[in-house]
Amino acid sequence: MTDAVADLAEALRRHPAIRSKLSIAQVAGMLGLTGDGPGRPGDDAAMIETSEGFDLFAGEGFIPGFVQADPWFAGWCGVMVNLSDIAAMGGRATALIDQVWAPNAESAAPLMKGLRDAAAAYGVPLVGGHTNFAASELNLAVSVLGKAKKPVTSFDARPGDVLLAAIDHRGRYVNFDNFCAALEAPHDRLRGDLALMPELADRSLLRAGKDISQGGIAGTALMLCECSGVGAVLELDRIQSPGGVPLQRWLHSFPSFGFLLAVAPDNAAEVCLAFRQRGIWADPIGTITEGSALTLQRGSETALFWDHNRSPYLSLSAREPAHA
Known part of the structure; x- marks a missing residue:
């Protein structure tokens, strides 16, 4: 050595x-x-067996400093990294939801645009989430749903x-x-x-x-x-x-x-x-x-x-x- x-x-x-x-x-x-618990914690996404295959659930929270330094890119990453987690499991993403905290709508706008731009680029819909425009600082979490036939x-x-x-x-x-x-x-x-x-x-x-x-x-x-x-x-x-x-x-x-x-x-x-x-x-x-x-x-x-x-x-x- x-x-x-x-x-x-x-x-x-x-x-x-x-x-x-x-x-x-x-x-x-x-x-x-x-x-070996429900959802197999430790994987890129939680995996729940259904009669049609497997449902996948994943989510990402972001470091506040990262979100505040580049809100648009943070929004983009919120979509990108979640879709990658679903793909890693051999799955196909079906929908995204976001959780946004901001002092006001104006400060949240670039973050929201990043989310929308990435969702459009990857072709996976944003279907809602939770928003707070009375928070002390900008922050973000994003979750994703997906399905897999033969999960990895x-x-x-x-x-x-x-x-x-x-x-x-x-x-x-x-x-x-x-x-x-x-x-x-x-x-x-x-x-x-x-x-x-x-x-x-x-x-x-x-x-x-x-x-x-x-x-x-x-x-x-x-x-x-x-x-x-x-x-x-x-x-x-x-x-x-x-x-x-x-x-x-x-x-x-x-x-x-x-x-x-x-x-x-x-x-x-x-x-x-x-x-x-x-x-x-x-x-x-x-x-x-x-x-x-x-x-x-x-x-x-x-x-x-x-x-x-x-x-x-x-x-x-x-x-x-x-x-x-």
Whole structure:
């Protein structure tokens, strides 16, 4: 193990975007949630079985500073990230609702416009919500409904699966470590790109998966491993970043279109090709393993990033209760 790989693992462990997910374990413990409870907490969306398939429910609340610094973009993101959560589950979104707090209607206008613009771009209707024009500051939460025929969960990765990443590199950093590939994209492309996930799921090509969230590739891989009760090796040399973005930053960046997928080895080439045909970078970046260790590898050099058995991350494995 060389200092370079070990230093990278340590830097990622300490990064705020990755450590922010640790609060989920506290909330899970307070609510008494476990990964095998109703809705499967720990997934990108809650999943409820019905006579026709599965209903999906998801929601996002936003950091007040982010909302107030760029209200229009926050509104856009409120739609975008929720739709990505539904797609990650192999689902198709059906409707959005918003919750807006603002001192008055004028200050809320850019936020509302961002919501409307994104809903129109992605072709998913905003059907109502809750609004308060007597709040002390601007803030936002957005929820989404969806449906899935063959849902993709965070709990079904198996040792021996190939770990794939599919990320749209046709974008730029907008703020913080948010890499957005949606703002200049044609609307039909946005819709077609998201539709690919449920199409692959319906063909039973995806074993497990997650939307790449604020924890980036590293944090999302850890969440997937913990939920499934497995380990993984991330092969750093196989992870491509766009436009010369340093690998360390890319590993904790939040792409507007990005998924980690565990697939059977026989399906890996077909899944990657489906994304590449839409201009989306997709490649194997590792392997799902036995155990609980997520390891970084570069050539023959390795370093432990996280062992979720020794140090729980979400504490939402289906095999263990959540701890506060």
